[in-house]
Amino acid sequence: MPFLVSTAIIFLFDVKQATVASSPDQSAHYSEKKQEILAAAARLFRDRGYSATSMRDLAGAVQLKASSLYNHIDSKEDILQAICFSTANKFMTAMKRIEDQPGSYLDKVKALVNLHAEIAAIDLTSIASLNDEWRHLPEPYLSEFLYLRRDYERRFVAILQKGMEEGNIRKLDPQVLFYTILSSVRWLYDWRHKHPQQQAKELPGQITEILLAGVLQ
Amino acid sequence: MPFLVSTAIIFLFDVKQATVASSPDQSAHYSEKKQEILAAAARLFRDRGYSATSMRDLAGAVQLKASSLYNHIDSKEDILQAICFSTANKFMTAMKRIEDQPGSYLDKVKALVNLHAEIAAIDLTSIASLNDEWRHLPEPYLSEFLYLRRDYERRFVAILQKGMEEGNIRKLDPQVLFYTILSSVRWLYDWRHKHPQQQAKELPGQITEILLAGVLQ
């Protein structure tokens, strides 16, 4: 099967590799066992969902009894909060950097698409909680999370709008475009789960190409 | 804010309105109360997830006591099964019709994008179970569901591939294109939940346009 990927787009995509990894990571403050618990929880939450994952399931995954988990975490909700916010903060930090970087707004859009693909590549399981399980956050975390999400969306849409005014991006409803872009990179973590053998780097390039240049010949 | 949508694409999209509604609907076999229960369950499963929805929640939503639900349904899993398969069958029926319809493979691709947008418009809440909650299906339903899903994907990808050979669609990895198309229409039900006032018909046209023609000016 022919497998043609525009080298120009691949180049554009590869410009900013490994920017996420160097961003501040508060998970460094956690003990090794707590990090192990959070990683196992993120995987279970992705595979079964937050509500269908019991503390006994989680304990088994890290070779502990359920009660021993509470030496490392405060509650089940505490785990979800840590997962959701550590990933959300990666996006917010990167957004600030992209807003401040020089270059056209089209460059910023490409950097944002790249960002989503990159975080999906590094932090494969946490994305599931960020996408689907945040609704189980207790207050006041839920409100705080929704605030971050709205803020991120507002700033993303502003960049798209500036790109349209700049003339590099077609004049579509910027919010529709925002959701289309986000949902397109969203399935990356699903895909990589199903096809672990495939080169991860090829995918973001292909998605970016489809979004930028379209499907028609 | 300018809001330009290609009338050509809108036309292409509107060609096949209301094809889903006329497809065979086995929910007609259900009693009125059972249909009410299934509709309420689909809504709760979307908003809270299957596992976080209790039978007491569901009973309250249809003004019954929990035990009375069991005069209409066999089990909680039975409800999930009914929701997932009734929607999955709509997709399979429509796939067969699109395969058999005359016209180019590009036309079939457009009809498929249209199909997803249409089912999302008609059956807003069930799509959530089809996307996210199917994993809670018990066997043998889980295997049967996964079989249907793989079959649908295989047939969709085959159409994309034929379209590429035909020359109307750019030669990309057809499976990557499949996932990109599906994820783009996937958020429709989310969006319509958040913006119930907006004309639903505008959205599929815009998404189709972004996918077909791309983002670049």
Add this chain to the structure above:
DNA sequence: CCTACCGATCGGTAGG
């Protein structure tokens, strides 16, 4: 980090 255990809630049934 474990054993032992708590009250609350779960899906579901008996019986009318």
Add this chain to the structure above:
DNA sequence: CCTACCGATCGGTAGG
């Protein structure tokens, strides 16, 4: 369609 109730499992705590 309800009241009353079942065993199982839930998140979490006491105490060592």
